[in-house]
């Protein structure tokens with residue numbers, strides 16, 4: 408198991424990276440040039456020869472992509488910020504606690520030392536945690552190319568399994584996760600066969616309460632039940648305590664080697680019930 | 695057309711080492727083949743087994759999921775670099791020996807590097823923290839009980 412040969416570029420600036428990507432995009436095989444971030448998804452594919460890009464643009468030396476900023480509006484994660492750094496950031500956890508809670512379910516600590524948050528969004532695995540978090544919070548990904556910059560909202564970013572809304576020549580420079588407003592709570596729950604594996608199903612949830620503690624909004628984003636994260640408004644079911652049943656009615660997962668469709672549907676309902684309850688408790692404590 | 699190679703300079707176990715290799719050379723293969731340091735083992739080559747784990751600037755990473763050229767200029771510690779200057783085993787190595795935490799030893803270099811970093815960051819781990827810390831390393835022989843005991847012992851002695 409060894410990677411196939413590829414051309415290699417190690418830019419030092421975003422400008423150099425975009426030039427290398429633009430040259431690749433204009434080359435004979437269009438999208439044959441790929442970005443290398445943490446490599447924790449791309450290198451396994453290369454080792455197993457499931458991918459054979461013409462060239463890699465290694466962004467690990469582009470220090471300007473290393474940013475991690477937590478402000479009142481939210482957390483902006485640069486393309487070189489590793490999972491472990493975001494997980495450990497106290498400032499990020501204060502502004503949006505869901506990030507840390509979800510990151511603890513992403514692979515193992517050693518993988519998190521290398522893998523990046525933005526890389527995980529761009530990889531867009533249907534069983535990955537962070538795309539669901541971005542979708543739940545209504546976050547966005549910032550893209551740059553030699554032609555200019557654009558920001559794509561989560562709901563437009565995930566087009567299909569492993570299919571992000573990236574054009575050839577585009578680099579994802581950062582992702583933005585909106586803050587948790589006062590009076591709201593967030594929670595994350597998933598079930599995996601072995602700790603650290605991709606989950607069979609998982610859910611990120613958000614709840615808001617009014618001054619008397621009554622639920623005014625509840626929402627959940629599911630992973631592992633479709634090709635892209637599925638966001639459901641659960642405000643009604645949350646006020647009547649029927650979250651699990653409502654989720655079972657509204658999801659239509661597929662069966663695979665790891666679980667039947669029925670089991671996944673059941674699991675998603677149970678996990679959603681737990682996560683919404685936890686988020687509601689947090690919201691009440693935060694009133 | 696022959697494949698281009700790059701000069702790759704790394705500090706490995708405190709010593710500056712250099713070799714030329716193509717961009718696709720995995721750090722695990724660079725250490726083993728180009729530098730002759732065969733203590734780092736290679737099992738699955740897709741990040742699952744953990745036996746290729748080394749320390750990159752002090753943090754454990756999978757050397758099979760890292761290109762050597764990407765980490766040029768950085769510091770690597772392999773299992774060969776864990777013992778003291780006179781070859782004296784480290785606290786973690788001694789604890790693994792005393793608790794019989796290895797049988798065939800194939801997984802051991804990865805466990806030793808992972809646990810060394812774990813105890814540096816969390817000197818007094820709970821059992822839950824120990825299990826989480828070693829959850830990414832597979833061992834086909836020991837059944838893990840002795841490995842967990844070794845981590846507890848090393849934490850107690852550090």
Ligand SMILES: Cc1cc2nc3c(=O)[nH]c(=O)nc-3n(C[C@H](O)[C@H](O)[C@H](O)COP(=O)(O)OP(=O)(O)OC[C@H]3O[C@@H](n4cnc5c(N)ncnc54)[C@H](O)[C@@H]3O)c2cc1C
Nearest residue numbers: 442444445446447448449514522523526527535579604741
């Ligand atoms: C054993 C194991 C278990 C894992 N378990 C989980 C899990 O449970 N949950 C989970 O979510 N993930 C899991 N992962 C994957 C891990 O989280 C990856 O780190 C992550 O999915 C990809 O991030 P990366 O930085 O490593 O990206 P890379 O592997 O470098 O890249 C992945 C893809 O995204 C593209 N890309 C990356 N960054 C950019 C960018 N800035 N701009 C444009 N394109 C970019 C690359 O071209 C490539 O196509 C696991 C990995 C391993 C090895």
Ligand code: FES
Nearest residue numbers: 737738739744758
């Ligand atoms: S060989 Fe690297 S994790 Fe198995």
Ligand code: FES
Nearest residue numbers: 797799833834835
């Ligand atoms: S001692 Fe044989 S695999 Fe762990």
